[in-house]
Amino acid sequence: MDLTSTKICVGILFGFWRFFWGILPVKLDRYLRKWEEASSDSKTFINEKRHQQVTCYVALTQSFGGGVLFATCFLHMMKELFISVEEIKAKWELSNNEYPISQVIIAFGFFSIYFLEEFTHWMVNKGKKRQCTKMYVGKVANVITKQKAPVPTSAKSTQSLRSSKVSPMKTIATIEEWELNQKNKPESEFEFDEELSPTTEKEEKPGNFLTSPCTSEKSMNRTYSGRSRHSIKEEINRANIALIQEEQLSLTDEETMKDQEQLMRCVLTIAALSLHTLLEGLSIGIQKFKYEIWYLFIAVSIHSASILFCMGVELILAQTRIRFIVLQMAALALASPVGILLGLLVSGESSMKTFGMSVAGVIVEGFSAGTILYITFFEVLNRERERRVYRLRRGLCIVGGFVIMALLQYSETRSDKHKILQYNNYNKTVS
Known part of the structure; x- marks a missing residue:
């Protein structure tokens, strides 16, 4: 199998792998609902016990996902952005500039998502006020017309x-x-x-x-x-x-608005992860050796499985329709093959990799990191902090998710250092 065939095969495997872990929470949700409703009405205690178990499992999974997203943002995405910025500085002779460019790009992404969410929240409230005004005017008109x-x-x-x-x-x-x-x-x-x-x-x-x-x-x-x-x-x-x-209608409207806000945050997270996945596929597509391609495939697959599973759980808890979840996960699964194809095009024509493309990639990666940073703190960790049940277990799950991703990042860093040493030794022997 030549290099191009290997990249295409890895892209197809990436798509199926990501889609599987993104849809798995939907299947588990159906199974848990059937398991919870399996007992008869005479076994009320068993039903309540099963309901508590399901609630506990969901809460622990969300806490684990919060730790995973936290580690993904700080240990993976920010590091990749910093390396990309340093490569641009070294290639285009900008190493004298010590301004924290990567941090500024992440901050721009963070505040962009913040103001976007505030604008969406304002639009939802404005539409709700208009609807309430129309209902009140209609009621007043009905009362006036009933006068004899x-x-x-x-x-x-x-x-x-x-x-x-x-x-x-x-x-x-x-x-x-x-x-x-x-x-x-x-x-x-x-x-x-x-x-x-x-x-x-x-x-x-x-x-x-x-x-x-x-x-x-x-x-x-x-x-x-x-x-x-x-x-x-x-x-x-x-x-x-x-x-x-x-x-009752006002209470229902408030719950619907909260669900819409949570769904919007999940959509923003999916979009940010899709951009990040596209860049990961691009990095795989520009590799020149087969072992590097398979190594990146294994590392990114383990890294993305927990993230996609936790995002599927978040979409289910936001009461998202199954069809919408499938479409989002399909779009997220297709991001890797598209990125690998773009990497093939870039590696095939070296002249396409210009300064503008490098800067655009850095900006997209920085905005993705800022989005994940906002979602991690304002949605996931803030929600976990407000909960008053399973405190110790949820805290351990958050730390566990962070530790697992930190260990994966450490193994990836050691492997990168080993490859750099091998490359330097090879250059010394050739010279």
């Missing part, structure tokens, strides 16, 4: 002022409270209600209203004009039900 008599011109201004101050739908709880409010109503309001209610010619005379010994009781009876106590009670019940539904 038209409002006189002389009373329109009074009605608009009164409706802008209080909302009668939100102050009524029972029929008794409504009757108490009617008894305590000022006479000016009853005069307004009198204009709205159908009255007889005798009641329309002002003298009858002023000379009546029981003004408040007759005024309250006028508000019942054509309406029975049962009908008023039904309207109050409907108003209370509408208020309860509105509160």
Whole structure:
């Protein structure tokens, strides 16, 4: 197998390997749900115990993923970016510049994702406020259209002022409270209600209203004009039900907004990992020896398996649709073969590797590192810090994920040093 065939074979294996580990959490989620619901209703204790076990496994997996992302950002991506910047400085004779370019690029990536998330959050809140305003206007319109008599011109201004101050739908709880409010109503309001209610010619005379010994009781009876106590009670019940539904809808909207924010962060992480994977495939595609290709394949495969598994768990917890998860993992799996093909093109034509391409690669890699840094601290580790269950085990899982990735990075560094020594010895023997 020649060098080009080896690169193509490694690219295909990369695609299947990444897709497998990205979809594995979906299969495990289905299996755990069936396992949790396998017992009958008579075994409630077993169901609760299984539910606690599943919750514990998911929490520990998320904690392990937080440690993996933390190590990936600081020990792998930042190191690769620093090496790329130093190579550009050495190649284009910029070694005298000691400005921390790699750190600045990472900071730009970090703040770009921060402001992007704030802008998205503002757009979601703006759309929610518009929807609530439309719902409120619709409810007010329905209340106005339910009036049986038209409002006189002389009373329109009074009605608009009164409706802008209080909302009668939100102050009524029972029929008794409504009757108490009617008894305590000022006479000016009853005069307004009198204009709205159908009255007889005798009641329309002002003298009858002023000379009546029981003004408040007759005024309250006028508000019942054509309406029975049962009908008023039904309207109050409907108003209370509408208020309860509105509160439930607001809670549902808040949960939906939180899920959308978590999903958006997962999408940003997938995009950053895709760019980083593309650059990893590019580094494999430009290699000139077979053993270097297979070594990078093994190292990157072990490194990416835990990351993809943890990202799949995050997407499931964000209540993402299965089809959307499959599409994201497929895009992430195709990034490596595409990067290897680009590496083949670059290695085939050395003139294509210009200063502009090197700078573009460094910028993309830096923005990817900044994105992973933001997601690691603001999403994963912050969420783990706010949890109040399985504290010791979650802490050990975070440290365990970091230690595993640190050991992999250490073995990779030692192997790189060994290859450099072999290359230097070979040059000495040739010379």
